[in-house]
Amino acid sequence: MIKTVNVDLGNRSYPIFIGQHLLGEKKHLTPYIKGQQVMVVTNETIAPLYLEQTLASLTDFKTSSVILPDGEHYKTLEVLNKIFDQLLEQRFDRQCTLVALGGGVIGDMTGFAAACYQRGVDFIQIPTTLLAQVDSSVGGKTGVNHPLGKNMIGAFHQPQVVVCDTNTLNTLADRELSAGLAEIIKYGLIRDLSFFEWLEQNMQKLLNRDPEALAFAIERSCQNKAEVVAEDEHEGGVRALLNLGHTFGHAIETGGGYGTWLHGEAVSIGTILAADLSYKLGWISEEAVQRIKAIFIAARLPIDIPKNISTDTLLNLMKVDKKVRSGRVRLVLLKSIGEAILTADYPAELLVQTLQH
Amino acid sequence: MIKTVNVDLGNRSYPIFIGQHLLGEKKHLTPYIKGQQVMVVTNETIAPLYLEQTLASLTDFKTSSVILPDGEHYKTLEVLNKIFDQLLEQRFDRQCTLVALGGGVIGDMTGFAAACYQRGVDFIQIPTTLLAQVDSSVGGKTGVNHPLGKNMIGAFHQPQVVVCDTNTLNTLADRELSAGLAEIIKYGLIRDLSFFEWLEQNMQKLLNRDPEALAFAIERSCQNKAEVVAEDEHEGGVRALLNLGHTFGHAIETGGGYGTWLHGEAVSIGTILAADLSYKLGWISEEAVQRIKAIFIAARLPIDIPKNISTDTLLNLMKVDKKVRSGRVRLVLLKSIGEAILTADYPAELLVQTLQH
Numbered sequence: 001m002i003k004t005v006n007v008d009l010g011n012r013s014y015p016i017f018i019g020q021h022l023l024g025e026k027k028h029l030t031p032y033i034k035g036q037q038v039m040v041v042t043n044e045t046i047a048p049l050y051l052e053q054t055l056a057s058l059t060d061f062k063t064s065s066v067i068l069p070d071g072e073h074y075k076t077l078e079v080l081n082k083i084f085d086q087l088l089e090q091r092f093d094r095q096c097t098l099v100a101l102g103g104g105v106i107g108d109m110t111g112f113a114a115a116c117y118q119r120g121v122d123f124i125q126i127p128t129t130l131l132a133q134v135d136s137s138v139g140g141k142t143g144v145n146h147p148l149g150k151n152m153i154g155a156f157h158q159p160q161v162v163v164c165d166t167n168t169l170n171t172l173a174d175r176e177l178s179a180g181l182a183e184i185i186k187y188g189l190i191r192d193l194s195f196f197e198w199l200e201q202n203m204q205k206l207l208n209r210d211p212e213a214l215a216f217a218i219e220r221s222c223q224n225k226a227e228v229v230a231e232d233e234h235e236g237g238v239r240a241l242l243n244l245g246h247t248f249g250h251a252i253e254t255g256g257g258y259g260t261w262l263h264g265e266a267v268s269i270g271t272i273l274a275a276d277l278s279y280k281l282g283w284i285s286e287e288a289v290q291r292i293k294a295i296f297i298a299a300r301l302p303i304d305i306p307k308n309i310s311t312d313t314l315l316n317l318m319k320v321d322k323k324v325r326s327g328r329v330r331l332v333l334l335k336s337i338g339e340a341i342l343t344a345d346y347p348a349e350l351l352v353q354t355l356q357h
Numbered sequence: 358m359i360k361t362v363n364v365d366l367g368n369r370s371y372p373i374f375i376g377q378h379l380l381g382e383k384k385h386l387t388p389y390i391k392g393q394q395v396m397v398v399t400n401e402t403i404a405p406l407y408l409e410q411t412l413a414s415l416t417d418f419k420t421s422s423v424i425l426p427d428g429e430h431y432k433t434l435e436v437l438n439k440i441f442d443q444l445l446e447q448r449f450d451r452q453c454t455l456v457a458l459g460g461g462v463i464g465d466m467t468g469f470a471a472a473c474y475q476r477g478v479d480f481i482q483i484p485t486t487l488l489a490q491v492d493s494s495v496g497g498k499t500g501v502n503h504p505l506g507k508n509m510i511g512a513f514h515q516p517q518v519v520v521c522d523t524n525t526l527n528t529l530a531d532r533e534l535s536a537g538l539a540e541i542i543k544y545g546l547i548r549d550l551s552f553f554e555w556l557e558q559n560m561q562k563l564l565n566r567d568p569e570a571l572a573f574a575i576e577r578s579c580q581n582k583a584e585v586v587a588e589d590e591h592e593g594g595v596r597a598l599l600n601l602g603h604t605f606g607h608a609i610e611t612g613g614g615y616g617t618w619l620h621g622e623a624v625s626i627g628t629i630l631a632a633d634l635s636y637k638l639g640w641i642s643e644e645a646v647q648r649i650k651a652i653f654i655a656a657r658l659p660i661d662i663p664k665n666i667s668t669d670t671l672l673n674l675m676k677v678d679k680k681v682r683s684g685r686v687r688l689v690l691l692k693s694i695g696e697a698i699l700t701a702d703y704p705a706e707l708l709v710q711t712l713q714h
Binding site for chain 1 (some may be wrong): 437438441442445446448473476477506508509511591676677
């Protein structure tokens with residue numbers, strides 16, 4: 001059974017297909033490619049696993065591929081330029097399509113390359129990690145990192161189609177699977193209490209990679225994100241709520257050095273910090289905080305601030321976050337499990353207390 | 358008398374102000390800046406001339422500036438990154454505004470930096486060359502070059518306002534003034550016969566930098582471009598006609614090495630080539646070709662292909678142009694003085710003959 005989530009963005013709308021054995025099938029790709037040239041962008045880890053299968057589904061086109069080094073610290077302008085080199089050396093024109101085959105880093109870089117190449121060409125996402133399937137595949141955020149901040153250089157650019165093959169999750173490391181679960185839990189926390197409750201009941205199935213449980217969790221996550229993005233494509237308002245735990249998380253990722261912490265792990269710790277500050281503000285109960293901690297622990301995720309990152313470093317790094325407005329750090333906090341708000345209205349000393357460890 | 362041209366692009370519409378003594382006035386800038394942080398991007402040539410005056414009109418804001426090296430061969434991703442470095446070091450947030458103070462290179466790079474910084478911030482253009490005032494200030498094309506092709510990496514990003522102070526043209530080198538005239542003549546050729554005739558009559562006034570003649574020519578050029586861009590913002594159709602002489606011109610610029618030929622000079626030669634091919638196709642008369650040559654000569658522009666660029670090099674470079682579709686080089690050619698078309702429907706050997714020299 002193939003599930004479909006439609007991301008509704010007017011003339012930039014696109015479908016997400018979710019299911020087993022989708023990779024290698026032409027029918028989910030061919031109708032979404034307008035030109036004759038297709039460049040598959042992937043990395044050294046994914047290429048030996050899935051590149052051949054992907055190219056086999058693109059035999060109606062003139063294909064080529066770029067294999068980038070694997071890892072968040074290669075998500076830079078310099079590595080992005082390798083995609084442009086290849087596109088230009090092979091004379092790819094404005095009607096070409098780029099295909100992102102890999103995790104969030106590949107998706108973000110390929111999408112950004114597509115946004116900028118000849119001022120914008122099409123792209124398709126084939127996310128191969130749980131995190132990419134539930135997060136970066138919806139919403140069109142693309143970009144690269146800068147030494148002074150994550151995702152600081154980028155564009156909004158929507159894909160033509162997203163293909164989530166749950167089989168690709170079988171080759172995913174346990175740590176990567178858990179990192180994806182962090183974003184899934186987030187959707188429950190910010191806007192979907194019943195999904196949160198389902199996750200409390202079904203975490204073990206997800207860790208066991210039960211295909212049906214995974215497909216349901218991916219579908220529900222994409223639906224939640226698609227609803228938010230349809231309401232607020234360019235993050236003027238409600239979309240910011242998707243960043244629960246992210247302002248803290250980005251500071252942890254940057255402070256720890258790119259590549260030390262997976263994005264989902266940092267978001268896990270960040271979400272606990274957001275819950276703690278929400279509790280200190282009297283918005284959620286101690287019991288709710290414990291329930292939140294329990295679900296992240298059940299997903300085998302870290303919940304404590306790394307010892308080697310000081311409170312000052314975190315505070316400093318949080319100030320360059322994209323959600324800062326006129327110097328005030330705005331944070332996504334919880335009003336309850338299932339309801340989040342974006343606010344800069346909290347005493348600075350409570351934030352400092354939350355960050356002490 | 359201040360002239361205003363409105364570029365009509367729905368919620369991305371913006372005004373262009375044209376006149377003398379506009380630099381240093383707050384009223385053309387302040388209403389178009391939403392946040393508190395303003396970064397002026399300029400180059401080593403322009404900074405000593407106009408930076409102080411520009412900053413003086415921005416005292417209501419927290420300002421900073423980046424001074425880039427001057428020249429087309431600095432229009433690269435690496436130099437672009439210097440703008441991002443500065444923005445991040447100074448903690449510029451998503452509500453900030455970038456101001457491009459300079460010629461086309463500064464405008465294109467600043468616009469592209471604004472398009473990508475935090476996935477998009479506002480920008481303002483203060484073009485200080487004739488070319489930038491009549492060309493790059495309208496239409497939102499931004500970007501950088503790649504060693505394999507000009508403007509291959511970029512975005513469409515519209516400014517909030519454009520301020521064209523004709524006084525800044527007094528410090529412009531004669532060669533730069535002529536380069537701007539090439540684009541002005543282009544508007545006459547592709548869609549405005551009576552403007553072409555006005556230019557034939559008034560070229561000497563423009564070369565003498567008569568402020569009224571300049572303001573008229575800038576206004577009429579911006580109006581022409583604004584009409585085309587309003588019809589076709591992302592160059593799906595009629596906008597491509599603005600590239601008369603540009604596919605040839607880009608090949609001359611790239612073949613000669615960035616910085617050898619000014620963009621307008623290359624466009625001048627390229628337009629003569631387009632006229633020659635149009636004549637070889639039997640579309641325009643020999644007399645029309647002579648009239649076109651005469652106006653470019655009157656504007657003190659080159660009209661012959663540089664001897665050091667071979668016909669093969671030109672043909673090869675033209676194939677990576679953004680207007681290539683499925684391997685066919687589409688060219689803007691002339692049906693008459695005042696009417697252009699985009700076509701790939703010409704015998705390849707006539708193109709080769711046109712490029713022989």
